[in-house]
Amino acid sequence: MATASVTIPKNLSQRKRTGWxxxxxxxxINGRLPVAYGAFYAVLLAIIVGLIYPAISKLNLDIYLSSSxxxxxxxxxxxxxxxxxxxxxxxxxxxxxxxxxxxxxxxYLAGAAIPATAENGTLDLALARPVSRTRYYLETWLxxxxxxILISVLTVVAVWIGSLFVSNPGIDWQWLIITQxxxxxxxxxxxxxxxxxxxxxxxxxxxxxxxxGILFLFYMMNTLGGITDKLQWMLKIQPFYYAPxxxxxxxxxxxxxxxxxxxxxxxxxxxxxxxxxxxxxxxTT
Numbered sequence: 022m023a024t025a026s027v028t029i030p031k032n033l034s035q036r037k038r039t040g041w042x043x044x045x046x047x048x049x050i051n052g053r054l055p056v057a058y059g060a061f062y063a064v065l066l067a068i069i070v071g072l073i074y075p076a077i078s079k080l081n082l083d084i085y086l087s088s089s090x091x092x093x094x095x096x097x098x099x100x101x102x103x104x105x106x107x108x109x110x111x112x113x114x115x116x117x118x119x120x121x122x123x124x125x126x127x128x129y130l131a132g133a134a135i136p137a138t139a140e141n142g143t144l145d146l147a148l149a150r151p152v153s154r155t156r157y158y159l160e161t162w163l164x165x166x167x168x169x170i171l172i173s174v175l176t177v178v179a180v181w182i183g184s185l186f187v188s189n190p191g192i193d194w195q196w197l198i199i200t201q202x203x204x205x206x207x208x209x210x211x212x213x214x215x216x217x218x219x220x221x222x223x224x225x226x227x228x229x230x231x232x233x234g235i236l237f238l239f240y241m242m243n244t245l246g247g248i249t250d251k252l253q254w255m256l257k258i259q260p261f262y263y264a265p266x267x268x269x270x271x272x273x274x275x276x277x278x279x280x281x282x283x284x285x286x287x288x289x290x291x292x293x294x295x296x297x298x299x300x301x302x303x304x305t306t
Contacts, residue, residue, distance in 0.1 A: 042160075043160075044147065044152075044156075044157060044160035044161055044164065045160045045161075045163050045164040045167065046164070047138075047143075047164070048130075048134050048160070048161050048163075048164025048165060048168070049164050049167060049168060049171075051130075051134065051137060052130040052134070052164070052165070052168050055126045055129060055130050055168075056126070056130070056168050056171055056172060058126070059122070059123055059126045059172050059175075060171075060172065060175040060176075060179070062122065063114065063123075063172075063175060063176045063179035064175075064178075064179040064182060066113055066114060066179070066183075067110070067114065067179040067180050067182055067183030067184075068179075068182060068183055068186065069113075069183075070106075070109055070110055070113050070114070070183050071106075071182075071183035071184065071185065071186030071187050072186055074106050074109055074186075074187055075187075077109060105191050106184070106187050106189075106190040106191060106192065107190070107191055107192050107193070107270060107271060108271055110180060110183065110192070110270075111200075111266070111267045111270045111271050112267070114176070114179075114180065115200055115204065115266035115267055115270055116266070116267055117240060117243055117244070117261045117264075119204050119207075119264075119266055120204070120207045120211075120236070120240070120260070120261050120264055121236060121237065121240045123172055123176070123204070123208060124207050124208055124210075124211040124236050125211075125232070125233040125236050125237070126172065127165060127168060127169045127172065127208045127211045127212055127215065128211040128212070128214055128215040128229070128232030128233055128235075128236055129215065129229035129230070129232055129233050130165055130168055130215065130229070131161075131162070131165035131211065131212045131213075131214070131215025131216050131219065131232065132214075132215035132216070132218045132219045132222075132225075132228035132229040132230075132231060132232040133215075133219065133225035133226065133228055133229035134161045134164065134165060134215070134216075134219055134225075135157075135158070135161055135216075135219040135220065135228075135298070136219050136222055136223055136224055136225040136227075136228045137225035139223060139303065140223075140224070140225055144157075144303065145303075148303075154298055154299050155295065155299060158216070158220070158294070158295050158298050158299075159295070161216070162212065162216050162291055165212040165215065165216065166209065166212055169205060169208035169209060169211070169212055170205070172208065173201050173202075173204065173205045173208065176201060176204075177197065177198070177201055180192070180197060193270075193273065196269060196270055196273050197270060199269050199275065200266045200269040200270040202280065203264055203265065203266055203269055203275065203279070203280050204264060204266050206263075206264065206280035206281070206283040206284050206287075207260060207261075207263075207264040207283050209283065209284055209287040210260055210283040210284070210286050210287035210290070211232070211236065211287070212287060212291065213286065213287030213288060213289070213290035213291035213294070214232050214235060214236070214287070214290050215228070215229070215232040216290070216291045216294040216295075217290045217291065217293055217294035217297070218231050218232050218235075218294075219294070220293075220294035220295070220297040220298040220301070221294075221297050221298075221301055239259040239260055239261055240261060242255040242256075242258070242259045242261075243255070243256060243259055243261035243262060246259075246262075260282075260283055260286065262279075263279040263280065263282045263283050264279070264280070264283060265279065
């Protein structure tokens with residue numbers, strides 16, 4: 022007796038999920054809460070700066086700005102006196118704390134991205150389809166990269182919102198964009214660091230936390246190097262030194278090759294992670 026053959030059509034949604042962009046989108050979706058927290062913090066801080074600026078501008082804070090401890094925390098010794106809304110915004114938003122806070126958010130997101138998919142089993146499903154490890158890693162990296170772009174854009178929007186509360190903010194928007202590009206180079210370095218850690222660590226919280234911990238260690242080196250001359254050797258061996266956001270925004274000057282140090286470092290870290298990810302034995306669920 023002849024048997025009828027039945028052709029089962031391929032699941033269109035499944036085919037669609039293997040196309041370029043699905044992994045990028047999933048990385049952004051998984052990281053939506055850290056990005057939202059970062060954006061909320063930037064907007065809230067910018068609004069507070071706008072509201073308190075009229076009162077702060079009447080105070081003499083120069084004695085505090087000349088403190089070596091404060092210059093170490095801020096990551097610059099350029100601010101000798103508070104001279105307008107731009108200076109206050111630079112102190113509150115674009116000091117070395119920018120790299121620690123927002124770089125930490127992006128580093129955590131990038132570090133946790135691959136281990137999180139290994140934990141919930143979606144990594145096995147993705148690699149079982151015609152998706153290579155290289156492609157999976159690169160799309161995850163791109164997702165973290167786009168999250169860094171989103172954080173950067175939202176930070177500029179936050180500054181604009183804060184400026185609405187000041188009658189004459191006096192912000193040079195061209196230099197603000199340059200400042201944000203410098204900080205974006207730091208965020209890009211953070212993505213490479215996170216991807217490297219996530220390439221060989223199995224726990225998402227451990228990988229993301231390690232990225233934040235390393236950035237905090239760099240921040241402490243930057244702070245201590247700015248406080249005492251005996252530890253100045255720490256400055257140039259960590260990334261915060263190469264992201265002089267305050268210098269660009271307040272002094273309208275920047276060493277052009279500094280941000281490229283961060284970009285190259287991010288590329289090297291990320292590519293090393295790609296090699297490790299391609300060669301390692303992945304955990305099974």
